[in-house]
Amino acid sequence: MGVSFLEDFNSMVALQQSLTATSTNKHLRPIDARRDLNQIADLIEMCFSSTIDPDGESYIRQMRKAAKNTPYMQWIGSLGEQAPFPTSGFVWEDEGRIIGNLTLIPVLHHTHPLYLIANVAVHPDYRRRGIARQLTQAALTHARQRKAHAIWLHVREENLGAYQLYRSLGFVERARRTTWYYSKDIIKPADELSNRLRSFTRPAVTWREHRDWSAQQKWLENTYPSELRWHLTLRTNLMNPGFFASLYRFFIDARIQHWCARFRDQLWGIITWQPTTNYADHLWLAVHPDNEEIAAFTLLSHIVERYKYRRPLSLDYPAGRASNAIQSAGFQLHQTLVWMKIE
Ligand SMILES: CC(C)(COP(=O)(O)OP(=O)(O)OC[C@H]1O[C@@H](n2cnc3c(N)ncnc32)[C@H](O)[C@@H]1OP(=O)(O)O)[C@@H](O)C(=O)NCCC(=O)NCCS
Known part of the structure:
Protein backbone atom coordinates (compact mmCIF):
# COMPACT_ATOMS: atom_id res chain seq x y z
CA MET A 1 0.00 0.00 0.00
CA PHE A 171 -21.32 11.70 -7.98
CA VAL A 172 -22.50 9.67 -10.94
CA GLU A 173 -24.77 6.65 -10.69
CA ARG A 174 -22.95 3.44 -11.69
CA ALA A 175 -25.33 0.64 -10.69
CA ARG A 176 -28.46 -0.34 -8.81
CA ARG A 177 -28.22 -3.54 -6.81
CA THR A 178 -30.89 -5.36 -4.88
CA THR A 179 -30.21 -7.46 -1.81
CA TRP A 180 -32.64 -10.35 -1.41
CA TYR A 181 -33.03 -12.38 1.78
CA TYR A 182 -34.43 -15.80 2.38
CA SER A 183 -35.19 -16.75 5.96
CA LYS A 184 -37.05 -19.79 7.20
CA ASP A 185 -38.93 -17.47 9.57
CA ILE A 186 -40.59 -15.65 6.65
CA ILE A 187 -41.73 -18.46 4.43
CA LYS A 188 -43.98 -17.21 1.67
CA PRO A 189 -46.79 -19.41 0.39
CA ALA A 190 -46.29 -20.46 -3.23
CA ASP A 191 -47.69 -17.76 -5.55
CA GLU A 192 -49.28 -18.16 -8.96
CA LEU A 193 -45.99 -17.49 -10.77
CA SER A 194 -44.05 -20.02 -8.72
CA ASN A 195 -46.72 -22.63 -9.44
CA ARG A 196 -46.46 -21.80 -13.14
CA LEU A 197 -42.65 -21.92 -13.09
CA ARG A 198 -42.79 -25.25 -11.27
CA SER A 199 -45.13 -26.63 -13.92
CA PHE A 200 -42.60 -25.97 -16.74
CA THR A 201 -40.15 -28.62 -17.80
CA ARG A 202 -37.27 -27.26 -15.81
CA PRO A 203 -33.55 -27.88 -16.14
CA ALA A 204 -32.07 -30.57 -13.95
CA VAL A 205 -29.86 -29.56 -11.02
CA THR A 206 -26.47 -31.26 -10.95
CA TRP A 207 -23.00 -30.83 -9.49
CA ARG A 208 -20.62 -28.43 -11.22
CA GLU A 209 -18.07 -29.91 -13.59
CA HIS A 210 -14.65 -28.60 -14.56
CA ARG A 211 -15.88 -27.68 -18.06
CA ASP A 212 -18.52 -25.31 -16.57
CA TRP A 213 -15.98 -22.88 -15.15
CA SER A 214 -15.43 -20.67 -18.21
CA ALA A 215 -19.17 -20.02 -18.65
CA GLN A 216 -19.51 -19.41 -14.92
CA GLN A 217 -16.72 -16.81 -15.00
CA LYS A 218 -18.32 -15.03 -17.97
CA TRP A 219 -21.77 -14.91 -16.36
CA LEU A 220 -20.35 -13.87 -13.00
CA GLU A 221 -18.73 -10.90 -14.73
CA ASN A 222 -22.13 -10.04 -16.15
CA THR A 223 -23.86 -10.18 -12.75
CA TYR A 224 -21.02 -8.90 -10.56
CA PRO A 225 -18.99 -6.53 -12.79
CA SER A 226 -15.33 -6.03 -11.83
CA GLU A 227 -16.00 -2.38 -11.11
CA LEU A 228 -18.23 -3.35 -8.17
CA ARG A 229 -16.45 -6.46 -6.93
CA TRP A 230 -14.22 -4.74 -4.41
CA HIS A 231 -17.11 -4.35 -1.98
CA LEU A 232 -18.42 -7.90 -2.36
CA THR A 233 -17.17 -11.02 -0.63
CA LEU A 234 -17.20 -12.79 -4.00
CA ARG A 235 -13.85 -14.57 -4.36
CA THR A 236 -13.54 -16.10 -7.82
CA ASN A 237 -10.12 -17.48 -6.92
CA LEU A 238 -11.93 -19.71 -4.39
CA MET A 239 -14.40 -20.86 -7.05
CA ASN A 240 -11.78 -22.08 -9.50
CA PRO A 241 -12.21 -25.84 -9.97
CA GLY A 242 -8.43 -26.50 -10.35
CA PHE A 243 -6.39 -28.71 -8.02
CA PHE A 244 -4.47 -25.87 -6.37
CA ALA A 245 -7.66 -23.93 -5.74
CA SER A 246 -9.21 -26.94 -4.00
CA LEU A 247 -6.04 -27.35 -1.93
CA TYR A 248 -6.24 -23.69 -1.02
CA ARG A 249 -9.92 -24.05 -0.06
CA PHE A 250 -9.04 -27.04 2.09
CA PHE A 251 -6.34 -25.11 3.98
CA ILE A 252 -8.46 -22.06 4.62
CA ASP A 253 -11.56 -24.18 5.32
CA ALA A 254 -13.64 -22.45 2.64
CA ARG A 255 -16.75 -24.59 2.37
CA ILE A 256 -18.29 -23.26 -0.81
CA GLN A 257 -20.60 -25.38 -2.99
CA HIS A 258 -21.93 -25.03 -6.54
CA TRP A 259 -24.98 -26.39 -8.35
CA CYS A 260 -25.71 -26.22 -12.06
CA ALA A 261 -28.96 -26.02 -13.97
CA ARG A 262 -28.67 -28.13 -17.12
CA PHE A 263 -31.21 -28.64 -19.84
CA ARG A 264 -30.42 -31.48 -22.27
CA ASP A 265 -26.71 -31.20 -21.46
CA GLN A 266 -26.76 -27.42 -21.98
CA LEU A 267 -25.59 -25.36 -19.06
CA TRP A 268 -28.16 -22.71 -18.12
CA GLY A 269 -26.68 -21.41 -14.91
CA ILE A 270 -24.67 -21.99 -11.74
CA ILE A 271 -25.31 -20.96 -8.17
CA THR A 272 -22.65 -20.83 -5.46
CA TRP A 273 -23.37 -21.06 -1.76
CA GLN A 274 -20.77 -19.41 0.49
CA PRO A 275 -21.11 -19.57 4.28
CA THR A 276 -20.34 -16.39 6.23
CA THR A 277 -20.25 -15.22 9.83
CA ASN A 278 -22.71 -12.43 8.98
CA TYR A 279 -26.48 -12.54 9.35
CA ALA A 280 -26.88 -14.56 6.13
CA ASP A 281 -24.85 -16.93 3.97
CA HIS A 282 -24.14 -15.56 0.50
CA LEU A 283 -25.33 -16.85 -2.85
CA TRP A 284 -23.70 -15.97 -6.16
CA LEU A 285 -25.88 -16.46 -9.19
CA ALA A 286 -24.38 -16.78 -12.69
CA VAL A 287 -26.89 -17.65 -15.38
CA HIS A 288 -27.19 -17.58 -19.16
CA PRO A 289 -28.95 -14.29 -20.08
CA ASP A 290 -31.40 -16.05 -22.40
CA ASN A 291 -32.72 -18.33 -19.64
CA GLU A 292 -32.26 -16.03 -16.67
CA GLU A 293 -35.72 -16.32 -15.05
CA ILE A 294 -36.16 -20.06 -15.25
CA ALA A 295 -32.51 -20.83 -14.38
CA ALA A 296 -32.62 -18.41 -11.41
CA PHE A 297 -35.89 -19.90 -10.16
CA THR A 298 -34.65 -23.49 -10.53
CA LEU A 299 -31.35 -22.87 -8.76
CA LEU A 300 -32.75 -20.70 -5.97
CA SER A 301 -35.60 -23.13 -5.28
CA HIS A 302 -33.05 -25.93 -5.09
CA ILE A 303 -30.90 -24.01 -2.60
CA VAL A 304 -33.93 -23.10 -0.49
CA GLU A 305 -34.99 -26.76 -0.34
CA ARG A 306 -31.50 -27.77 0.65
CA TYR A 307 -30.74 -25.07 3.21
CA LYS A 308 -34.11 -23.99 4.50
CA TYR A 309 -33.50 -25.10 8.05
CA ARG A 310 -30.01 -23.62 8.25
CA ARG A 311 -29.06 -19.98 8.22
CA PRO A 312 -30.72 -17.11 6.31
CA LEU A 313 -29.52 -16.66 2.72
CA SER A 314 -28.73 -13.45 0.87
CA LEU A 315 -28.42 -12.72 -2.81
CA ASP A 316 -26.95 -9.53 -4.28
CA TYR A 317 -28.27 -9.09 -7.83
CA PRO A 318 -28.68 -6.29 -10.40
CA ALA A 319 -31.89 -4.41 -9.57
CA GLY A 320 -34.88 -5.25 -11.74
CA ARG A 321 -33.38 -8.47 -13.11
CA ALA A 322 -35.10 -11.83 -12.53
CA SER A 323 -37.11 -10.20 -9.70
CA ASN A 324 -40.22 -12.33 -10.26
CA ALA A 325 -38.22 -15.55 -10.32
CA ILE A 326 -36.27 -14.62 -7.18
CA GLN A 327 -39.46 -13.72 -5.30
CA SER A 328 -41.21 -16.83 -6.50
CA ALA A 329 -38.39 -18.93 -5.09
CA GLY A 330 -39.26 -17.48 -1.65
CA PHE A 331 -36.83 -14.53 -1.35
CA GLN A 332 -37.85 -11.12 -0.06
CA LEU A 333 -36.53 -7.80 -1.30
CA HIS A 334 -34.43 -6.31 1.50
CA GLN A 335 -33.13 -3.15 -0.18
CA THR A 336 -32.03 -1.64 -3.46
CA LEU A 337 -28.90 0.47 -3.31
CA VAL A 338 -27.76 3.00 -5.87
CA TRP A 339 -23.98 2.85 -6.21
CA MET A 340 -22.44 6.22 -7.09
CA LYS A 341 -18.90 7.23 -7.82
CA ILE A 342 -16.60 10.14 -8.59
CA GLU A 343 -13.47 9.33 -10.57
C1 LIG B 1 -29.44 12.62 4.23
C2 LIG B 1 -28.89 13.52 5.36
C3 LIG B 1 -27.50 13.03 5.75
C4 LIG B 1 -28.82 14.96 4.84
O1 LIG B 1 -28.24 15.77 5.84
P1 LIG B 1 -28.41 17.35 5.84
O2 LIG B 1 -27.33 17.93 6.68
O3 LIG B 1 -29.80 17.69 6.17
O4 LIG B 1 -28.15 17.70 4.29
P2 LIG B 1 -27.76 19.12 3.73
O5 LIG B 1 -28.41 20.19 4.52
O6 LIG B 1 -26.30 19.19 3.56
O7 LIG B 1 -28.46 19.03 2.29
C5 LIG B 1 -27.80 19.21 1.11
C6 LIG B 1 -28.74 18.99 -0.07
O8 LIG B 1 -29.21 17.64 -0.06
C7 LIG B 1 -30.57 17.60 -0.49
N1 LIG B 1 -31.39 17.13 0.62
C8 LIG B 1 -30.97 16.78 1.86
N2 LIG B 1 -32.01 16.34 2.60
C9 LIG B 1 -33.09 16.39 1.81
C10 LIG B 1 -34.46 16.05 2.00
N3 LIG B 1 -34.92 15.56 3.17
N4 LIG B 1 -35.31 16.24 0.97
C11 LIG B 1 -34.88 16.72 -0.21
N5 LIG B 1 -33.59 17.07 -0.44
C12 LIG B 1 -32.71 16.91 0.54
C13 LIG B 1 -30.95 19.01 -0.88
O9 LIG B 1 -30.62 19.15 -2.25
C14 LIG B 1 -30.00 19.81 -0.01
O10 LIG B 1 -29.74 21.07 -0.53
P3 LIG B 1 -30.72 22.31 -0.14
O11 LIG B 1 -30.97 22.23 1.34
O12 LIG B 1 -29.94 23.50 -0.57
O13 LIG B 1 -31.98 22.09 -0.93
C15 LIG B 1 -29.85 13.49 6.60
O14 LIG B 1 -31.15 13.75 6.17
C16 LIG B 1 -29.83 12.16 7.35
O15 LIG B 1 -29.04 11.95 8.27
N6 LIG B 1 -30.73 11.24 6.98
C17 LIG B 1 -30.82 9.89 7.61
C18 LIG B 1 -29.61 9.05 7.29
C19 LIG B 1 -29.39 8.98 5.80
O16 LIG B 1 -30.31 8.72 5.03
N7 LIG B 1 -28.11 9.14 5.37
C20 LIG B 1 -27.72 9.06 3.98
C21 LIG B 1 -27.19 7.70 3.69
S1 LIG B 1 -26.63 7.58 2.02
Whole structure:
Protein backbone atom coordinates (compact mmCIF):
# COMPACT_ATOMS: atom_id res chain seq x y z
CA MET A 1 0.00 0.00 0.00
CA GLY A 2 1.38 3.39 -0.95
CA VAL A 3 2.59 5.49 1.92
CA SER A 4 0.91 8.56 0.43
CA PHE A 5 -2.42 6.71 0.61
CA LEU A 6 -2.15 5.25 4.06
CA GLU A 7 -0.53 7.88 6.18
CA ASP A 8 -1.85 8.73 9.60
CA PHE A 9 -4.23 11.56 10.40
CA ASN A 10 -1.78 14.36 9.65
CA SER A 11 -3.40 15.50 6.46
CA MET A 12 -6.85 15.23 8.04
CA VAL A 13 -5.65 17.48 10.83
CA ALA A 14 -4.28 19.96 8.27
CA LEU A 15 -7.60 19.85 6.49
CA GLN A 16 -9.43 20.45 9.73
CA GLN A 17 -7.30 23.51 10.37
CA SER A 18 -8.24 24.95 7.00
CA LEU A 19 -11.89 24.05 7.45
CA THR A 20 -12.12 25.57 10.89
CA ALA A 21 -9.92 28.57 10.32
CA THR A 22 -12.57 30.55 12.13
CA SER A 23 -12.82 27.87 14.79
CA THR A 24 -16.03 27.93 16.80
CA ASN A 25 -17.74 25.47 19.09
CA LYS A 26 -19.78 24.38 16.04
CA HIS A 27 -17.40 22.91 13.56
CA LEU A 28 -16.29 20.10 11.32
CA ARG A 29 -13.30 18.02 12.37
CA PRO A 30 -11.74 14.60 11.68
CA ILE A 31 -13.06 11.72 13.74
CA ASP A 32 -11.05 11.03 16.87
CA ALA A 33 -11.84 7.35 17.34
CA ARG A 34 -10.59 7.38 20.92
CA ARG A 35 -13.37 9.65 22.12
CA ASP A 36 -16.05 9.84 19.41
CA LEU A 37 -17.04 6.23 18.84
CA ASN A 38 -19.93 6.02 21.32
CA GLN A 39 -21.51 9.24 20.14
CA ILE A 40 -21.13 8.18 16.51
CA ALA A 41 -22.79 4.83 17.31
CA ASP A 42 -25.73 6.70 18.92
CA LEU A 43 -26.08 9.03 15.94
CA ILE A 44 -25.94 6.25 13.34
CA GLU A 45 -28.41 4.15 15.30
CA MET A 46 -30.86 7.03 15.52
CA CYS A 47 -30.52 8.20 11.90
CA PHE A 48 -30.77 4.72 10.38
CA SER A 49 -33.26 3.23 12.86
CA SER A 50 -35.92 2.65 10.21
CA THR A 51 -33.64 0.82 7.78
CA ILE A 52 -30.97 -0.87 9.88
CA ASP A 53 -30.49 -4.60 9.26
CA PRO A 54 -28.96 -7.33 11.47
CA ASP A 55 -25.45 -6.70 10.07
CA GLY A 56 -25.84 -2.97 10.76
CA GLU A 57 -26.94 -3.72 14.33
CA SER A 58 -23.92 -5.94 14.81
CA TYR A 59 -21.67 -3.17 13.43
CA ILE A 60 -23.05 -0.73 16.02
CA ARG A 61 -22.60 -3.28 18.83
CA GLN A 62 -18.97 -3.74 17.76
CA MET A 63 -18.43 0.02 17.80
CA ARG A 64 -19.79 0.25 21.34
CA LYS A 65 -17.74 -2.71 22.49
CA ALA A 66 -14.57 -1.25 20.95
CA ALA A 67 -15.29 2.14 22.53
CA LYS A 68 -15.20 0.54 26.02
CA ASN A 69 -11.80 -1.03 25.40
CA THR A 70 -9.46 1.89 26.08
CA PRO A 71 -6.11 0.21 25.23
CA TYR A 72 -7.60 -1.12 22.01
CA MET A 73 -8.91 2.32 21.08
CA GLN A 74 -5.51 3.90 21.82
CA TRP A 75 -3.98 1.42 19.42
CA ILE A 76 -6.68 1.96 16.79
CA GLY A 77 -6.30 5.73 17.09
CA SER A 78 -2.56 5.47 16.44
CA LEU A 79 -3.13 3.49 13.23
CA GLY A 80 -5.16 6.16 11.44
CA GLU A 81 -6.57 4.81 8.19
CA GLN A 82 -4.80 1.49 8.59
CA ALA A 83 -7.06 0.64 11.54
CA PRO A 84 -8.95 -2.65 11.08
CA PHE A 85 -12.11 -0.91 12.24
CA PRO A 86 -13.40 1.97 10.10
CA THR A 87 -12.69 4.88 12.34
CA SER A 88 -11.65 7.62 9.98
CA GLY A 89 -13.83 10.30 8.49
CA PHE A 90 -15.35 13.53 9.75
CA VAL A 91 -17.80 14.65 12.38
CA TRP A 92 -19.73 17.84 12.93
CA GLU A 93 -19.57 18.98 16.53
CA ASP A 94 -21.89 21.43 18.24
CA GLU A 95 -21.00 22.42 21.82
CA GLY A 96 -19.12 19.15 22.30
CA ARG A 97 -21.95 17.06 20.91
CA ILE A 98 -21.55 15.13 17.68
CA ILE A 99 -24.51 15.89 15.42
CA GLY A 100 -23.09 14.85 12.05
CA ASN A 101 -20.91 11.98 10.89
CA LEU A 102 -19.28 10.64 7.75
CA THR A 103 -17.10 7.53 7.73
CA LEU A 104 -14.33 7.15 5.15
CA ILE A 105 -13.17 3.65 4.39
CA PRO A 106 -10.00 3.19 2.31
CA VAL A 107 -9.98 0.20 -0.04
CA LEU A 108 -7.25 -1.10 -2.29
CA HIS A 109 -8.64 -2.47 -5.57
CA HIS A 110 -6.11 -3.94 -8.02
CA THR A 111 -3.45 -1.64 -6.47
CA HIS A 112 -5.76 1.36 -7.00
CA PRO A 113 -6.63 3.29 -3.85
CA LEU A 114 -10.37 3.89 -3.51
CA TYR A 115 -12.48 5.37 -0.77
CA LEU A 116 -15.95 4.36 0.31
CA ILE A 117 -18.05 7.03 2.01
CA ALA A 118 -20.47 5.51 4.53
CA ASN A 119 -22.64 6.36 7.55
CA VAL A 120 -23.48 9.89 6.42
CA ALA A 121 -25.85 10.96 9.17
CA VAL A 122 -27.05 14.28 10.58
CA HIS A 123 -29.15 14.64 13.73
CA PRO A 124 -32.81 15.39 12.76
CA ASP A 125 -32.72 18.75 14.63
CA TYR A 126 -29.85 19.98 12.47
CA ARG A 127 -30.91 18.95 9.00
CA ARG A 128 -31.08 21.15 5.88
CA ARG A 129 -28.33 23.44 7.12
CA GLY A 130 -25.68 22.13 4.74
CA ILE A 131 -23.93 19.90 7.29
CA ALA A 132 -24.00 16.70 5.20
CA ARG A 133 -22.82 18.69 2.20
CA GLN A 134 -19.83 20.03 4.12
CA LEU A 135 -18.98 16.61 5.53
CA THR A 136 -19.05 15.10 2.03
CA GLN A 137 -17.00 17.94 0.57
CA ALA A 138 -14.38 17.45 3.30
CA ALA A 139 -14.26 13.72 2.48
CA LEU A 140 -13.80 14.48 -1.23
CA THR A 141 -10.98 16.91 -0.51
CA HIS A 142 -9.29 14.38 1.73
CA ALA A 143 -9.58 11.55 -0.83
CA ARG A 144 -8.29 13.78 -3.62
CA GLN A 145 -5.31 14.81 -1.51
CA ARG A 146 -4.55 11.10 -1.14
CA LYS A 147 -4.80 10.67 -4.91
CA ALA A 148 -7.64 8.18 -4.70
CA HIS A 149 -8.63 6.77 -8.09
CA ALA A 150 -12.30 6.89 -7.20
CA ILE A 151 -14.64 7.69 -4.35
CA TRP A 152 -17.72 5.52 -3.97
CA LEU A 153 -20.86 5.56 -1.90
CA HIS A 154 -24.24 3.92 -1.95
CA VAL A 155 -27.65 5.24 -1.11
CA ARG A 156 -30.99 3.51 -0.78
CA GLU A 157 -33.08 3.92 -3.90
CA GLU A 158 -35.91 5.67 -2.03
CA ASN A 159 -33.58 8.16 -0.26
CA LEU A 160 -34.09 10.90 -2.84
CA GLY A 161 -32.79 13.71 -0.60
CA ALA A 162 -29.40 12.05 -0.11
CA TYR A 163 -29.29 11.01 -3.78
CA GLN A 164 -29.85 14.64 -4.77
CA LEU A 165 -27.08 15.78 -2.42
CA TYR A 166 -24.55 13.38 -3.95
CA ARG A 167 -25.58 14.21 -7.51
CA SER A 168 -25.09 17.91 -6.79
CA LEU A 169 -21.54 17.16 -5.62
CA GLY A 170 -20.66 15.37 -8.85
CA PHE A 171 -21.32 11.70 -7.98
CA VAL A 172 -22.50 9.67 -10.94
CA GLU A 173 -24.77 6.65 -10.69
CA ARG A 174 -22.95 3.44 -11.69
CA ALA A 175 -25.33 0.64 -10.69
CA ARG A 176 -28.46 -0.34 -8.81
CA ARG A 177 -28.22 -3.54 -6.81
CA THR A 178 -30.89 -5.36 -4.88
CA THR A 179 -30.21 -7.46 -1.81
CA TRP A 180 -32.64 -10.35 -1.41
CA TYR A 181 -33.03 -12.38 1.78
CA TYR A 182 -34.43 -15.80 2.38
CA SER A 183 -35.19 -16.75 5.96
CA LYS A 184 -37.05 -19.79 7.20
CA ASP A 185 -38.93 -17.47 9.57
CA ILE A 186 -40.59 -15.65 6.65
CA ILE A 187 -41.73 -18.46 4.43
CA LYS A 188 -43.98 -17.21 1.67
CA PRO A 189 -46.79 -19.41 0.39
CA ALA A 190 -46.29 -20.46 -3.23
CA ASP A 191 -47.69 -17.76 -5.55
CA GLU A 192 -49.28 -18.16 -8.96
CA LEU A 193 -45.99 -17.49 -10.77
CA SER A 194 -44.05 -20.02 -8.72
CA ASN A 195 -46.72 -22.63 -9.44
CA ARG A 196 -46.46 -21.80 -13.14
CA LEU A 197 -42.65 -21.92 -13.09
CA ARG A 198 -42.79 -25.25 -11.27
CA SER A 199 -45.13 -26.63 -13.92
CA PHE A 200 -42.60 -25.97 -16.74
CA THR A 201 -40.15 -28.62 -17.80
CA ARG A 202 -37.27 -27.26 -15.81
CA PRO A 203 -33.55 -27.88 -16.14
CA ALA A 204 -32.07 -30.57 -13.95
CA VAL A 205 -29.86 -29.56 -11.02
CA THR A 206 -26.47 -31.26 -10.95
CA TRP A 207 -23.00 -30.83 -9.49
CA ARG A 208 -20.62 -28.43 -11.22
CA GLU A 209 -18.07 -29.91 -13.59
CA HIS A 210 -14.65 -28.60 -14.56
CA ARG A 211 -15.88 -27.68 -18.06
CA ASP A 212 -18.52 -25.31 -16.57
CA TRP A 213 -15.98 -22.88 -15.15
CA SER A 214 -15.43 -20.67 -18.21
CA ALA A 215 -19.17 -20.02 -18.65
CA GLN A 216 -19.51 -19.41 -14.92
CA GLN A 217 -16.72 -16.81 -15.00
CA LYS A 218 -18.32 -15.03 -17.97
CA TRP A 219 -21.77 -14.91 -16.36
CA LEU A 220 -20.35 -13.87 -13.00
CA GLU A 221 -18.73 -10.90 -14.73
CA ASN A 222 -22.13 -10.04 -16.15
CA THR A 223 -23.86 -10.18 -12.75
CA TYR A 224 -21.02 -8.90 -10.56
CA PRO A 225 -18.99 -6.53 -12.79
CA SER A 226 -15.33 -6.03 -11.83
CA GLU A 227 -16.00 -2.38 -11.11
CA LEU A 228 -18.23 -3.35 -8.17
CA ARG A 229 -16.45 -6.46 -6.93
CA TRP A 230 -14.22 -4.74 -4.41
CA HIS A 231 -17.11 -4.35 -1.98
CA LEU A 232 -18.42 -7.90 -2.36
CA THR A 233 -17.17 -11.02 -0.63
CA LEU A 234 -17.20 -12.79 -4.00
CA ARG A 235 -13.85 -14.57 -4.36
CA THR A 236 -13.54 -16.10 -7.82
CA ASN A 237 -10.12 -17.48 -6.92
CA LEU A 238 -11.93 -19.71 -4.39
CA MET A 239 -14.40 -20.86 -7.05
CA ASN A 240 -11.78 -22.08 -9.50
CA PRO A 241 -12.21 -25.84 -9.97
CA GLY A 242 -8.43 -26.50 -10.35
CA PHE A 243 -6.39 -28.71 -8.02
CA PHE A 244 -4.47 -25.87 -6.37
CA ALA A 245 -7.66 -23.93 -5.74
CA SER A 246 -9.21 -26.94 -4.00
CA LEU A 247 -6.04 -27.35 -1.93
CA TYR A 248 -6.24 -23.69 -1.02
CA ARG A 249 -9.92 -24.05 -0.06
CA PHE A 250 -9.04 -27.04 2.09
CA PHE A 251 -6.34 -25.11 3.98
CA ILE A 252 -8.46 -22.06 4.62
CA ASP A 253 -11.56 -24.18 5.32
CA ALA A 254 -13.64 -22.45 2.64
CA ARG A 255 -16.75 -24.59 2.37
CA ILE A 256 -18.29 -23.26 -0.81
CA GLN A 257 -20.60 -25.38 -2.99
CA HIS A 258 -21.93 -25.03 -6.54
CA TRP A 259 -24.98 -26.39 -8.35
CA CYS A 260 -25.71 -26.22 -12.06
CA ALA A 261 -28.96 -26.02 -13.97
CA ARG A 262 -28.67 -28.13 -17.12
CA PHE A 263 -31.21 -28.64 -19.84
CA ARG A 264 -30.42 -31.48 -22.27
CA ASP A 265 -26.71 -31.20 -21.46
CA GLN A 266 -26.76 -27.42 -21.98
CA LEU A 267 -25.59 -25.36 -19.06
CA TRP A 268 -28.16 -22.71 -18.12
CA GLY A 269 -26.68 -21.41 -14.91
CA ILE A 270 -24.67 -21.99 -11.74
CA ILE A 271 -25.31 -20.96 -8.17
CA THR A 272 -22.65 -20.83 -5.46
CA TRP A 273 -23.37 -21.06 -1.76
CA GLN A 274 -20.77 -19.41 0.49
CA PRO A 275 -21.11 -19.57 4.28
CA THR A 276 -20.34 -16.39 6.23
CA THR A 277 -20.25 -15.22 9.83
CA ASN A 278 -22.71 -12.43 8.98
CA TYR A 279 -26.48 -12.54 9.35
CA ALA A 280 -26.88 -14.56 6.13
CA ASP A 281 -24.85 -16.93 3.97
CA HIS A 282 -24.14 -15.56 0.50
CA LEU A 283 -25.33 -16.85 -2.85
CA TRP A 284 -23.70 -15.97 -6.16
CA LEU A 285 -25.88 -16.46 -9.19
CA ALA A 286 -24.38 -16.78 -12.69
CA VAL A 287 -26.89 -17.65 -15.38
CA HIS A 288 -27.19 -17.58 -19.16
CA PRO A 289 -28.95 -14.29 -20.08
CA ASP A 290 -31.40 -16.05 -22.40
CA ASN A 291 -32.72 -18.33 -19.64
CA GLU A 292 -32.26 -16.03 -16.67
CA GLU A 293 -35.72 -16.32 -15.05
CA ILE A 294 -36.16 -20.06 -15.25
CA ALA A 295 -32.51 -20.83 -14.38
CA ALA A 296 -32.62 -18.41 -11.41
CA PHE A 297 -35.89 -19.90 -10.16
CA THR A 298 -34.65 -23.49 -10.53
CA LEU A 299 -31.35 -22.87 -8.76
CA LEU A 300 -32.75 -20.70 -5.97
CA SER A 301 -35.60 -23.13 -5.28
CA HIS A 302 -33.05 -25.93 -5.09
CA ILE A 303 -30.90 -24.01 -2.60
CA VAL A 304 -33.93 -23.10 -0.49
CA GLU A 305 -34.99 -26.76 -0.34
CA ARG A 306 -31.50 -27.77 0.65
CA TYR A 307 -30.74 -25.07 3.21
CA LYS A 308 -34.11 -23.99 4.50
CA TYR A 309 -33.50 -25.10 8.05
CA ARG A 310 -30.01 -23.62 8.25
CA ARG A 311 -29.06 -19.98 8.22
CA PRO A 312 -30.72 -17.11 6.31
CA LEU A 313 -29.52 -16.66 2.72
CA SER A 314 -28.73 -13.45 0.87
CA LEU A 315 -28.42 -12.72 -2.81
CA ASP A 316 -26.95 -9.53 -4.28
CA TYR A 317 -28.27 -9.09 -7.83
CA PRO A 318 -28.68 -6.29 -10.40
CA ALA A 319 -31.89 -4.41 -9.57
CA GLY A 320 -34.88 -5.25 -11.74
CA ARG A 321 -33.38 -8.47 -13.11
CA ALA A 322 -35.10 -11.83 -12.53
CA SER A 323 -37.11 -10.20 -9.70
CA ASN A 324 -40.22 -12.33 -10.26
CA ALA A 325 -38.22 -15.55 -10.32
CA ILE A 326 -36.27 -14.62 -7.18
CA GLN A 327 -39.46 -13.72 -5.30
CA SER A 328 -41.21 -16.83 -6.50
CA ALA A 329 -38.39 -18.93 -5.09
CA GLY A 330 -39.26 -17.48 -1.65
CA PHE A 331 -36.83 -14.53 -1.35
CA GLN A 332 -37.85 -11.12 -0.06
CA LEU A 333 -36.53 -7.80 -1.30
CA HIS A 334 -34.43 -6.31 1.50
CA GLN A 335 -33.13 -3.15 -0.18
CA THR A 336 -32.03 -1.64 -3.46
CA LEU A 337 -28.90 0.47 -3.31
CA VAL A 338 -27.76 3.00 -5.87
CA TRP A 339 -23.98 2.85 -6.21
CA MET A 340 -22.44 6.22 -7.09
CA LYS A 341 -18.90 7.23 -7.82
CA ILE A 342 -16.60 10.14 -8.59
CA GLU A 343 -13.47 9.33 -10.57
C1 LIG B 1 -29.44 12.62 4.23
C2 LIG B 1 -28.89 13.52 5.36
C3 LIG B 1 -27.50 13.03 5.75
C4 LIG B 1 -28.82 14.96 4.84
O1 LIG B 1 -28.24 15.77 5.84
P1 LIG B 1 -28.41 17.35 5.84
O2 LIG B 1 -27.33 17.93 6.68
O3 LIG B 1 -29.80 17.69 6.17
O4 LIG B 1 -28.15 17.70 4.29
P2 LIG B 1 -27.76 19.12 3.73
O5 LIG B 1 -28.41 20.19 4.52
O6 LIG B 1 -26.30 19.19 3.56
O7 LIG B 1 -28.46 19.03 2.29
C5 LIG B 1 -27.80 19.21 1.11
C6 LIG B 1 -28.74 18.99 -0.07
O8 LIG B 1 -29.21 17.64 -0.06
C7 LIG B 1 -30.57 17.60 -0.49
N1 LIG B 1 -31.39 17.13 0.62
C8 LIG B 1 -30.97 16.78 1.86
N2 LIG B 1 -32.01 16.34 2.60
C9 LIG B 1 -33.09 16.39 1.81
C10 LIG B 1 -34.46 16.05 2.00
N3 LIG B 1 -34.92 15.56 3.17
N4 LIG B 1 -35.31 16.24 0.97
C11 LIG B 1 -34.88 16.72 -0.21
N5 LIG B 1 -33.59 17.07 -0.44
C12 LIG B 1 -32.71 16.91 0.54
C13 LIG B 1 -30.95 19.01 -0.88
O9 LIG B 1 -30.62 19.15 -2.25
C14 LIG B 1 -30.00 19.81 -0.01
O10 LIG B 1 -29.74 21.07 -0.53
P3 LIG B 1 -30.72 22.31 -0.14
O11 LIG B 1 -30.97 22.23 1.34
O12 LIG B 1 -29.94 23.50 -0.57
O13 LIG B 1 -31.98 22.09 -0.93
C15 LIG B 1 -29.85 13.49 6.60
O14 LIG B 1 -31.15 13.75 6.17
C16 LIG B 1 -29.83 12.16 7.35
O15 LIG B 1 -29.04 11.95 8.27
N6 LIG B 1 -30.73 11.24 6.98
C17 LIG B 1 -30.82 9.89 7.61
C18 LIG B 1 -29.61 9.05 7.29
C19 LIG B 1 -29.39 8.98 5.80
O16 LIG B 1 -30.31 8.72 5.03
N7 LIG B 1 -28.11 9.14 5.37
C20 LIG B 1 -27.72 9.06 3.98
C21 LIG B 1 -27.19 7.70 3.69
S1 LIG B 1 -26.63 7.58 2.02
